Amino acid sequence: MIAAHLPILQVVVPLIAAPLSVFCRRGSTAWALTFGVSIAALAISMALLGQVLDRGTLSYELGDWAAPWGIEYRVDAANALVLLIISGISTVVLPYARVSIAHEIEPHNQTLFYTCYLLCLTGLLGMVITGDAFNAFVFLEISSLSTYVLVAMGAKRDRRALTAAYTYLVMGTIGATFFVIGVGLLYMMTGTLNMADLAERIPAIGANRTLVVAFAFIVTGLGLKLALFPMHLWLPNAYAFAPSAVTVFLAATATKAAVYLLLRFLFTIFGTTFPTFEPTLTYLLLPLAVIAMFAASTVAIFQVDIKRMLAYSSIAQLGYMVLGMSFATVTGLTSTILHLFNHALMKGALFMALGAVVMRFGDATIDTMRGLGRVMPWTMAAFVAGGLSLIGMPLTVGFISKWYLVAAALESGLWPIAVLVVASSLLAVIYIWRVVEAAYFDDPPEGVTAGEAPPALLIPTWTLIGANIYFGIDASLTTRVAGEAARVLLGTAS
Amino acid sequence: MTATAALALSLLIPSVGAVLIALTGRHPNLRETVTLTTAVLLFADVVWLLSMATGGGPAPALMIGEIMPGLSLALKIEPLGMMFGMIASGLWMVNSIYSIGYMRANSEHKQTRFYVCFAIAIASAIGVAFAANMFTLFIFYEVLTISTYPLVAHKETPEARQGGRTYLGVLIGTSIGLQLVAIIWTWVATGTLDFTKGGIISGKVAEALVPVLLALYVFGIGKAALMPFHRWLPAAMVAPTPVSALLHAVAVVKAGVFTVMKVMIYIFGIDFLAATGASTWLIWVAAATLLAASIIAMTKDNLKARLAYSTVSQLAYVTLGGALATSMGVLGGSMHIAMHAMGKITLFFCAGAIYTVTHKTEISDMDGLGRLMPFTYGAFLIGALSVIGLPPMGGSWSKWYLMLGAADAGQLVIIGVLMLSSLLNVAYLLPIVGRGFFATPPDAAGHGVPQAQAVGAAAAPGRFLSGIREAPVFCVVPLCLTAAGCFVLFIYGDALYRLLEPMVGR
Amino acid sequence: MGVDDILGLFNYWMVIVLMMIGLYTVVSRGNLVKKIVGLNIFQTSVFLLYISMGKVTGGTAPILTGKPEVYSNPLPHVLILTAIVVGVATTALGLALVVRIKNAYDTIEEDEIQAADDEKEFGDAAAAEDGRR
Numbered sequence A: 001m002i003a004a005h006l007p008i009l010q011v012v013v014p015l016i017a018a019p020l021s022v023f024c025r026r027g028s029t030a031w032a033l034t035f036g037v038s039i040a041a042l043a044i045s046m047a048l049l050g051q052v053l054d055r056g057t058l059s060y061e062l063g064d065w066a067a068p069w070g071i072e073y074r075v076d077a078a079n080a081l082v083l084l085i086i087s088g089i090s091t092v093v094l095p096y097a098r099v100s101i102a103h104e105i106e107p108h109n110q111t112l113f114y115t116c117y118l119l120c121l122t123g124l125l126g127m128v129i130t131g132d133a134f135n136a137f138v139f140l141e142i143s144s145l146s147t148y149v150l151v152a153m154g155a156k157r158d159r160r161a162l163t164a165a166y167t168y169l170v171m172g173t174i175g176a177t178f179f180v181i182g183v184g185l186l187y188m189m190t191g192t193l194n195m196a197d198l199a200e201r202i203p204a205i206g207a208n209r210t211l212v213v214a215f216a217f218i219v220t221g222l223g224l225k226l227a228l229f230p231m232h233l234w235l236p237n238a239y240a241f242a243p244s245a246v247t248v249f250l251a252a253t254a255t256k257a258a259v260y261l262l263l264r265f266l267f268t269i270f271g272t273t274f275p276t277f278e279p280t281l282t283y284l285l286l287p288l289a290v291i292a293m294f295a296a297s298t299v300a301i302f303q304v305d306i307k308r309m310l311a312y313s314s315i316a317q318l319g320y321m322v323l324g325m326s327f328a329t330v331t332g333l334t335s336t337i338l339h340l341f342n343h344a345l346m347k348g349a350l351f352m353a354l355g356a357v358v359m360r361f362g363d364a365t366i367d368t369m370r371g372l373g374r375v376m377p378w379t380m381a382a383f384v385a386g387g388l389s390l391i392g393m394p395l396t397v398g399f400i401s402k403w404y405l406v407a408a409a410l411e412s413g414l415w416p417i418a419v420l421v422v423a424s425s426l427l428a429v430i431y432i433w434r435v436v437e438a439a440y441f442d443d444p445p446e447g448v449t450a451g452e453a454p455p456a457l458l459i460p461t462w463t464l465i466g467a468n469i470y471f472g473i474d475a476s477l478t479t480r481v482a483g484e485a486a487r488v489l490l491g492t493a494s
Numbered sequence B: 001m002t003a004t005a006a007l008a009l010s011l012l013i014p015s016v017g018a019v020l021i022a023l024t025g026r027h028p029n030l031r032e033t034v035t036l037t038t039a040v041l042l043f044a045d046v047v048w049l050l051s052m053a054t055g056g057g058p059a060p061a062l063m064i065g066e067i068m069p070g071l072s073l074a075l076k077i078e079p080l081g082m083m084f085g086m087i088a089s090g091l092w093m094v095n096s097i098y099s100i101g102y103m104r105a106n107s108e109h110k111q112t113r114f115y116v117c118f119a120i121a122i123a124s125a126i127g128v129a130f131a132a133n134m135f136t137l138f139i140f141y142e143v144l145t146i147s148t149y150p151l152v153a154h155k156e157t158p159e160a161r162q163g164g165r166t167y168l169g170v171l172i173g174t175s176i177g178l179q180l181v182a183i184i185w186t187w188v189a190t191g192t193l194d195f196t197k198g199g200i201i202s203g204k205v206a207e208a209l210v211p212v213l214l215a216l217y218v219f220g221i222g223k224a225a226l227m228p229f230h231r232w233l234p235a236a237m238v239a240p241t242p243v244s245a246l247l248h249a250v251a252v253v254k255a256g257v258f259t260v261m262k263v264m265i266y267i268f269g270i271d272f273l274a275a276t277g278a279s280t281w282l283i284w285v286a287a288a289t290l291l292a293a294s295i296i297a298m299t300k301d302n303l304k305a306r307l308a309y310s311t312v313s314q315l316a317y318v319t320l321g322g323a324l325a326t327s328m329g330v331l332g333g334s335m336h337i338a339m340h341a342m343g344k345i346t347l348f349f350c351a352g353a354i355y356t357v358t359h360k361t362e363i364s365d366m367d368g369l370g371r372l373m374p375f376t377y378g379a380f381l382i383g384a385l386s387v388i389g390l391p392p393m394g395g396s397w398s399k400w401y402l403m404l405g406a407a408d409a410g411q412l413v414i415i416g417v418l419m420l421s422s423l424l425n426v427a428y429l430l431p432i433v434g435r436g437f438f439a440t441p442p443d444a445a446g447h448g449v450p451q452a453q454a455v456g457a458a459a460a461p462g463r464f465l466s467g468i469r470e471a472p473v474f475c476v477v478p479l480c481l482t483a484a485g486c487f488v489l490f491i492y493g494d495a496l497y498r499l500l501e502p503m504v505g506r
Numbered sequence C: 001m002g003v004d005d006i007l008g009l010f011n012y013w014m015v016i017v018l019m020m021i022g023l024y025t026v027v028s029r030g031n032l033v034k035k036i037v038g039l040n041i042f043q044t045s046v047f048l049l050y051i052s053m054g055k056v057t058g059g060t061a062p063i064l065t066g067k068p069e070v071y072s073n074p075l076p077h078v079l080i081l082t083a084i085v086v087g088v089a090t091t092a093l094g095l096a097l098v099v100r101i102k103n104a105y106d107t108i109e110e111d112e113i114q115a116a117d118d119e120k121e122f123g124d125a126a127a128a129e130d131g132r133r
Helices: A002-022 A027-055 A077-104 A107-129 A133-156 A160-190 A195-205 A209-225 A234-241 A244-270 A277-301 A306-326 A330-361 A377-391 A397-411 A415-441 A455-473 A476-490 B002-023 B028-054 B079-105 B111-130 B134-152 B158-190 B207-220 B232-238 B241-268 B270-276 B280-299 B303-324 B327-358 B374-388 B395-408 B412-438 B461-466 B473-491 B493-503 C003-008 C010-028 C032-054 C074-105 C110-132
Strands: A058-061 A072-075 B061-068 B071-076
Touching (some): A002 A027, A002 A107, A027 A058, A027 A072, A072 A077, A072 A107, A072 A195, A077 A107, A077 A133, A077 A244, A077 A455, A107 A133, A107 A244, A133 A244, A133 C074, A160 A195, A160 A209, A160 C010, A160 C032, A209 A277, A234 A244, A244 A306, A244 A476, A277 A306, A277 A415, A306 A330, A306 A397, A306 A415, A330 A377, A330 A397, A330 A455, A330 A476, A377 A415, A377 A455, A397 A415, A397 A476, A397 B061, A397 B158, A455 B061, B002 B028, B028 B079, B028 B111, B071 B111, B071 B134, B079 B111, B079 B327, B079 B473, B111 B134, B111 B241, B134 B241, B158 B207, B207 B241, B232 B241, B232 B303, B241 B270, B241 B303, B241 B327, B280 B303, B303 B327, B303 B412, B327 B374, B327 B473, B374 B395, B473 B493, C003 C010, C010 C032, C074 C110
Antiparallel strands (some): B061 B071
């Protein structure tokens, strides 16, 4: 019985828990509630993925209002995987957050932190699971608004968190509003908001100026949300100054949900036959993705703050994802979706390791990193392992992503792009190795004694590192799901 | 079944060894015992594999697991890999003895890290040797790069760091930037990466693009040190000498040329290369590297730097052998992997022994040392003769076959290049021995002391003259063993030939 | 472009004008409160877009009386209620952030905040440089 209602439970459980958590008097109670919800969400998303792999696309009609009039939740391989990423990362981050947040946020704010966290989780899960374009906007805003608050909570460590959150708010609102303009124009032309319905009606209308404008607004709006170069300016500071646990969660999930929405709109709703589809992919997304790969990686090399360095690296990695989708082939989309998953694992682990450093020293500049190989051996070992994954060494998930991306480029006959992909990943070698050298070959500053991060931080970090290696050695599951998702998006599923 | 087990053991033994070494780090004697035991066990295991591989029947194979659909981690024995495995494991055994002597005599720091990384490096070298497909090979190739980086930068001085950066930069840069592209291209074009006799490329890649693919491979295999991607090898000489000896005369560089050979034989196929002439350009690049590196070697006064450039040059022989795309060339090149490994490790051992005793690194400071260290210098002479390719040393066989291969391919100019190069080898290696035995030690003569010699010696040179003053026995015995090995390889050159022959057999 | 395009699409022209005013304010003003106001105007233009598109000439409120009647499409109006709520929340949060920024920086002018941050960062960097020596 309950199995039939899983799609709505996925969203409603954290949504109901959010106001409940306000009543928790102590941060730790709120944490326990949040953690429980997150585990439930993870269980639900695993069950959903299992159902999808067994039986194909699931459709759930809210309040029994038949689609396309009511809101439909629609789960296929593509969003089932993204749901799993979001709830899975959340479940790994929370044990980490308990200690890290207690350290970084004033006690009286901790309860509210978890409320916002739950709302953010709700929003992300909702925007991924929904089959309704306007509903996606609402959830997008739920997640964004709570994210602004979460970022601003880094103000105790550094007041720049406030300005970062403010900038993020302005840019994010513009992005979301663009998105909703696009949705409105779509509704104007088709009279429907249901994604599946839209997907049927848009090709019937064919080339139409209003639809093209809607397309442009949606791509731009989502591009802002996913920090597509050159609309990435909000991201580095937001990641750098947010509380560590928030950075981990956002880096691993928030932009991923936006990437998913872009995929959904481009491939499912507008479809490959839409007149501006191909030019946009070839002449807009592909060049921007390549520029992002190089520009952001180059900027990352010169960052003093390592958290910000990784933030720029995220922009470059988002470039890889957009590049994969710009090929519009099964392999290309597979690489994008694989990288959604894999990048969540590697960036999550890296930001966790940095969070441990921040907790001990108050910041994570390159100077702080000096000699940390001896001071915090486990933390730094995790950083190195995560870094190798980011570079794309074999036996890590980064390699799998890169393999598929290069294969996709070669399959499409774009061998210069393949060369650019590998060349840009060499930039990652430089910025990661800069930290490794400082950590292992410099002596720690005077007076710094060896002292590892608490297990509450190390265990989640190493869990993600373990996942990095496990899915790097046995990628059969992830590649299968990603391949299935790619076929669903391209409409070539069996 | 047993063959599969033996294959699994060949990876497990050094891996478990690495863990045990890390655990016993606090007790140096125990740790060294573990190292030696692991080395002996591994060698025994590889010999066991050899006996099974040559005993007829299907080649031992082991499937470890599938990483991505169609791309699996798998091992399989074939002649070339068998030979490389034998060399790597055998010389690791000898090298372990030497390392113990060297590291203790020079009281190097962080020895546990050193031995752990060494064991991992050997495990990955074995993985490279026995890889059943290019995918597996690439994975172990990268692990080898990463695990040897701490060894190269071992001293942690600014020079060591700079060397380490160059090492990592060139090797990772080429392998990810070029080789990975080549591998994925192959995969996309052919749908397989299994090493297959006769190659897999034929008919799958447009003929005009085959040379491009080949270039991506041979330059992408940075460990083969083909110019212009050779800079990492001299840079890596900042490492302690045992590292230079095993890794940069045997495991790492030979993994490079071994991979080049594997690619030529099992990915492209020699006949295909010969038929399309896709590798003709490579003959000239290899020949140019070979001569240029020899000439640079002559200008180097630092002994290890000279040996490093000599290695660059000798590696080009192997690539050349493959590029000739004739049976003889390929056999000669492959044999040269073994011959040069044995010769060059001897030379490096000697360089390390000289450094341990006198702390001298420059050749111009080494006048007269031969009389103090007769064993070391004797071994050096034998190693040098083998590298030059003079009978009765192993190196003569490989160069002989290479020349035959060049003749088969109709590349008469290459025969000239090989002869010229041998002369250059004589010119940069033998003077070292000559100085050692015949030059007058600076102080004894009392005049003509170059200024550079006034500094750097660990003790007053006068003390040396009292008689033989050799390196610790742990250093001397290994270098005598490998010197003897050069001779043994000459006698058993035929056995090696027969081992490798099936690889090109019709 | 005839009169019909201008007058007939009057509502869209207003939307565009408002949208541009809003965006321009967000981009050009250094005062953080004014930026929020600009953002509001920008969002309002979208509200108008939605509301006007549901309007049917001569239509009434969509109350079903059993007789066939022309009525406006209610769905955009309902949607935009949600969007208005989102807009209010955004404004509230934005203003709350401005208050916090005012407390932390003692100013709400963008360039002054930037200057304060630069001073802190480069001051820090210079101090770190000294530490290294």
